[in-house]
Amino acid sequence: MFVRRKKNRSGTTSVVVVDKHGGKFKELHTVGVSCDETEIERLCLEGREWIKSHLGIRELDFEGSEGEDREREAAEEMLSNVDSILLNGARLILDKVYDSVGFNQVGDEILRHIVVARLCQPMSKMATVEYLKSHFDEDVSLNRIYRYLDKLYNTQKDIVQRVSVEHTFMVLGGRVEMLFYDVTSLYFESFHEDVLRTPGFSKDGKTAETQIILGLLVCENGYPLAYNIFNGAQYESCTMIPIIDDFKRRFGLDDFIVVADSGFMIKRNIELLRSGNYSFIVGARIKKYAGDVRKWILSLPHDEGLFYERALDNGDRLIVTYSSRRASKDAYNRSKGVERLKKAYASGKITKDKINRRGYSKFLKIENDVAVSINEEKIKEDEQWDGLKGYVTNTNLQPKDVVSQYKGLWVVERAFRISKGTIETRPIFHFTERRIEAHVCLCFITYKVYKELERIIYNLGMDMSVDKVLKIAKTITTIRLRLPLNGSMLTRTMLLTSEHKSLKPLFDHFGV
Incomplete structure (x- = not known):
C-alpha cells in the first residue's frame, strides 16, 4: 500500500492511495489534485497520514528514487513489531476438534492444554510444561498439571466419559449397535508392587515390570465408550462383565450386541451375559468341546466361504468357518x-x-x-484344527453377519495400537492410584479427540491420516504483529508450502 502521483491529461497531478494485491493495483483513496509541486508534496504527506490513521500501518511501497530505502525501512519497522511466532498449526486444529466433541464443557483449560500437547508431542508432564511454553506461549506450571490430575480423578472423570458417549451417539445417529471389548496391559518403569501395580501376563513382553490391566469398550468405527483399570495380575476374562454392566447402568442402554474374542469365552461370562439379557457374539474355544460337538467340528469339510451352524445344549448357536489362509x-x-x-x-x-x-x-x-x-x-x-474358527452367539443374525461383526474387533486392537503408539499411554511414570487413574483418563480423552479428527478428515475427502495431518500442522506458524498506532494485534496463520496448503480444507472447515 502506497501513495502514488498520477499525471492527468489536463496537466495536473492526482495524489491517490493505492493498494497492490495479486499483481493488480486498486485505488483506495484520492487525496487531492494540484499542479503546484509544493502542494503535491503536501498532498503526499497527507496521503501517508491517511494510511496511518485508517489502517494503523506505515506506507509499505513508494515511488521515486527513495522508494527502495523507504520500503526497507517500512519492512524493518514491521518486523520490529512482531510480537511472537508460534508453531501452533496443530493446536489451532485440535482446539476446534476438542470443542466439537464437547470437552469444553469441562470448563478447565488445563485439560485442553495437556490433551493437545499429548497429541502433538507425547512426553512426561514435566516436559509438557516446556512444550506448551515454547510452542504455544502458554505458561502452565507442573504443579498446576499435577493438581489438575487430582481434580480430574476426583470430580471430572465421569463428566468426560459422559461427554464422549453423548458425542458418539450423535455421530452414530442416536444408536450404538455393537460393543466391542478387549483388554491390554500397561507397564510401569518400576518394579515396585502395590495393590494396583503387580506383575502379570504382559502383552508388551515386559515380564519383569509391574503393570495394570486396561479394559476398553468401543463401538462401531472404534469410538471409545468406557474403560476401567484392574490389578496387573487380574485374569482378563473376569474384567468384561463389570464394565458392560456399569456402562448399561450409567447410560440406560441395553439394545446392543457385545462382541469379544475367545479369551472371554468362559462359562461364568456366558452365564452372566445370558442372565443380564445381553445379546453377544464371542469367539469359541472349539478345541475345548468334547463328545458329539467335537466330532461334528472335525468332520466338517474344509471349504472356503461356507458357514456351518449347530445348536448347543444351552440354546446358543455355534458357527464354524474354514479359511486356507488361516490354516x-x-x-x-x-x-x-x-x-x-x-x-x-x-x-x-x-x-x-x-x-x-x-x-x-x-x-x-x-x-x-x-x-x-x-x-x-x-x-x-x-x-486337525488348522484353518477352523468358531463363534458362539445367542443372536438371530445370519451366520455370515455373525462372522462379519466379530471381525469388527480389530477396531479395539487399533485403539490400543494408537493409544500405545501415537499417544504413548505407557510406560506410566505415576505411582499413586489417583494419578494413574487420571493419566489413563487423560489418554482416553486424547484418543477420543484423535478419532473425531480422523472422522472429520474422512468426511472432508482428504486422503490423509491423522498422524500425517498433525505432522504437517506442527510446522505451520502463526505470526502475531503489534499495531502500535491503534494498540491492537494482527494475527496471521501462514500456509506457505504445498504441504501446508493441503490442510486448507481443514482450516476452512473450522474457520481458522
Whole structure:
C-alpha cells in the first residue's frame, strides 16, 4: 500500500492511495489534485497520514528514487513489531476438534492444554510444561498439571466419559449397535508392587515390570465408550462383565450386541451375559468341546466361504468357518513354536520353573519332572484344527453377519495400537492410584479427540491420516504483529508450502 502521483491529461497531478494485491493495483483513496509541486508534496504527506490513521500501518511501497530505502525501512519497522511466532498449526486444529466433541464443557483449560500437547508431542508432564511454553506461549506450571490430575480423578472423570458417549451417539445417529471389548496391559518403569501395580501376563513382553490391566469398550468405527483399570495380575476374562454392566447402568442402554474374542469365552461370562439379557457374539474355544460337538467340528469339510451352524445344549448357536489362509498361518506358527521348543530343550532337560514359559509347551512330553521330548502325536492332533474358527452367539443374525461383526474387533486392537503408539499411554511414570487413574483418563480423552479428527478428515475427502495431518500442522506458524498506532494485534496463520496448503480444507472447515 502506497501513495502514488498520477499525471492527468489536463496537466495536473492526482495524489491517490493505492493498494497492490495479486499483481493488480486498486485505488483506495484520492487525496487531492494540484499542479503546484509544493502542494503535491503536501498532498503526499497527507496521503501517508491517511494510511496511518485508517489502517494503523506505515506506507509499505513508494515511488521515486527513495522508494527502495523507504520500503526497507517500512519492512524493518514491521518486523520490529512482531510480537511472537508460534508453531501452533496443530493446536489451532485440535482446539476446534476438542470443542466439537464437547470437552469444553469441562470448563478447565488445563485439560485442553495437556490433551493437545499429548497429541502433538507425547512426553512426561514435566516436559509438557516446556512444550506448551515454547510452542504455544502458554505458561502452565507442573504443579498446576499435577493438581489438575487430582481434580480430574476426583470430580471430572465421569463428566468426560459422559461427554464422549453423548458425542458418539450423535455421530452414530442416536444408536450404538455393537460393543466391542478387549483388554491390554500397561507397564510401569518400576518394579515396585502395590495393590494396583503387580506383575502379570504382559502383552508388551515386559515380564519383569509391574503393570495394570486396561479394559476398553468401543463401538462401531472404534469410538471409545468406557474403560476401567484392574490389578496387573487380574485374569482378563473376569474384567468384561463389570464394565458392560456399569456402562448399561450409567447410560440406560441395553439394545446392543457385545462382541469379544475367545479369551472371554468362559462359562461364568456366558452365564452372566445370558442372565443380564445381553445379546453377544464371542469367539469359541472349539478345541475345548468334547463328545458329539467335537466330532461334528472335525468332520466338517474344509471349504472356503461356507458357514456351518449347530445348536448347543444351552440354546446358543455355534458357527464354524474354514479359511486356507488361516490354516497356513496356524501351521506356520506351530512349526515356529516347535522349532523354538527343540532349540530351548535340546539337552532333553528342563526345570519346573520354565515349563510354562515357552509357547507351544503343550507339545512337550514331560517324564520324571525333568526329562522332555517333542510329542509328535500332539502335533498331529493339533493339525486337525488348522484353518477352523468358531463363534458362539445367542443372536438371530445370519451366520455370515455373525462372522462379519466379530471381525469388527480389530477396531479395539487399533485403539490400543494408537493409544500405545501415537499417544504413548505407557510406560506410566505415576505411582499413586489417583494419578494413574487420571493419566489413563487423560489418554482416553486424547484418543477420543484423535478419532473425531480422523472422522472429520474422512468426511472432508482428504486422503490423509491423522498422524500425517498433525505432522504437517506442527510446522505451520502463526505470526502475531503489534499495531502500535491503534494498540491492537494482527494475527496471521501462514500456509506457505504445498504441504501446508493441503490442510486448507481443514482450516476452512473450522474457520481458522
